[in-house]
Amino acid sequence: MKNLLLIAPLVLGACAAPGNIPLDADGPVARTIERVLQRTEAYMVMENPPVPILPQTPGQVAAAAEVARAMLLLPEASGTMLLITMAPLMDFHDMLVSMDPALDALERAIYLESTARLRSLFNSVNIHEPEPAPEPAPEPAPAQ
DSSP states (O other): OHHHHHHHHHHHHHTSBTTEEEOOTTSHHHHHHHHHHHHHHHHHTOSSOSSOOOTTHHHHHHHHHHHHHHHHTSSEEEHHHHHHHHHHHHHHHHHHHHHOTTSOHHHHHHHHHHHHHHHHHHHHTOOOOOOOOOOOOOOOOOOO
16 A cells, blocks of 8 residues: 555656656655665674675665665656666565575565665656667668
């Protein structure tokens, strides 16, 4: 039910400007991004994280989270830039959540739904379409 209540503000917010997402500090997008960041950061300081963490990973996560939080200070941000900024963090978050034996199936589904909603929102307002593949050159007419 809670997810259904968040859909309308997310969709309406995404319609504010083509390709941009309003980032009201108390809004659902900012809160969801912050929850994903906080959960990922919590895994970085765990004594026994669900997956082995390389020594440089906490610093990389902290730097990416800092960039994401800087974007949250803006009144709105491009869906494309949010996706580029958040995609590695969301992927890492999802891997950690998926491998966490301390979570039950419901908790895992709720956490994974946060990133799924963000990806869907960022993709839905992405105004940059992939460039179409060049058309092949026409074949020469057969010689007679």
